[in-house]
Amino acid sequence: MTEKTPGLRSLAVALRRLREAAGLTPEDVIAKCPVSKSTLRRAENAEARPNRSTMLHLLTLYRADADTRAEIDALWEEAGNQDFLRPYHSDLRRDYKAWIACEIGAAEVWSYESLFVPGLVQTRDYVAAVIQGVWPSATDTDLDHHVQARMERQVVLTRAKPATLIAVVDEAALRRATGGPEVMAAQMRHLQEVAQLPHVTLQVIPFSGGAHPGMPGSLGVARFEKPAEPPVVYIDGMAGDALLDSDHDVKHYTDIFTAIQAKALDAGDSLGLIAAAEHEYTEQLETA
Template identity: 30%
Template sequence: MAGSNPDRGRTVSTVLGRRLGGELLRMREARDLRQSHAADALTASVAKVAKIERGLVPIRDPDIRALCHLYGETDADTVDRLLALAKADRERRKASGWWNQYPGLESMVEYVALEDIASSLRTWQLAIVPGLLQTADYARALAVGNGSWEDPDEIEPFVEARMARQVRLTGDRQLELWAVVHESALRQLVGGRQVMREQLGHLLDKARQPNVKLQVVPYLAGAHPGMTSAFTIVSFADPGALDVVHMDTTSSTLWLESDNDADRHAQLFDRISRLGLAQRSSVRLIDGILKEL
């Protein structure tokens, strides 16, 4: 019976799986080896090696070590990074996922699943308050204003799902969140004055949490390197050791999975954050905007 297959649902391309597979593929090609050589080292089929390199299946630690040995990779930090990546991917695949009960999350399933196992997030937002810091009324107003929902009844489950994500900021496995937000996102009257008053007050409360760092890039910062797009860097180990970048466009979700992409966006985030106010000054600015409302 199909339901008896323990691997059911695991043979699927994942963000972390693709990143791991891409690194192993690069290492193999650098040694001018074929997939058959890797298959021999794993006592597996060429088809399995192809699935590994395409991020379609999880990979065990002994197989990681065997491939590193075959490819002549002796740097302990590199091997440890690949092992951490493989572990994170396995955790992602086996997670039952509370998010599966919310049909409105289809386009965000991969992101929410990764957020659930991440150790830290760095997010830059131009136009909206980051999802992990939104109130229910603010999230609802965003959904209504988006105007793309075919069934309005789906909005409330979407809002509930967004609130469920925020457990990561207060639960047993507290996520480290560094959010840099442009001042324009705080002044946009999403949902009206009362909704924004509650939202800004919520930001002030969240900024008091030790695991939340909040900065505001003020209008006075002028032109800055983050003007073209918002993005989130999702980390699964020490910062920079294992990162992927998530971006939303008007028509799709974009994942940037290479080391070069992660490094480039980490540097971009650092430049933007240096233009932001310090947290204490950011809190004063938010409080000032709140009082204006």
């Protein structure tokens, strides 16, 4: 199945809106145009890019003007761009690959983690320790591929026009000595460095904050510059991961993220907690 890249999603939204503006139902389109029900459904749900012939039939039926045709054609070309994929991405879960594509195309990313440091601000050694811990049967190749994929995701923070990152993490992720005190001390230093970037906001929910809506798992939200591209939600937990983009799901999980963020310390106090954790790990190294 084609990955749901931002370009593919933009094309799907545009085609669906054109059909609705023409006052046509999917059944009307199928009756009047040489396109199957499954082809139309897949095109409008960002499950596949329609071929050019199908595109031309749809645009003719929808009475699209020259400007609209040019816009749709540009979206069609963009939807075919899979440059974000690497050979080793075939090892990754389908929705995780789609989430990587969404992060790359996003103008803003919200990230919450209950037990891990957020992926976009992890160090390489921390990534390796996490994967080895949660996936004991992973081969060296598995490990290399997943570490590389995780590190490449972070380009969204260092590219010429970086994404804005709002990351919230539970204190549990800071206190769990993933990889040992040396790895964690370096990770805490990295968090303090990344937090100085003007497009990064990092907040911590302290243990003293008690229970909160984010305790069951992790949550990500990607927002895009194009008005035609709706936000996308990514959730991950013991039962698996999922990429969601319905209006209901986006509202539900953005509301949860807002509630989670309300339980967190402000950026300054969060950095103080991270610095304290770094000091504790450094002391452990000095007394070992």
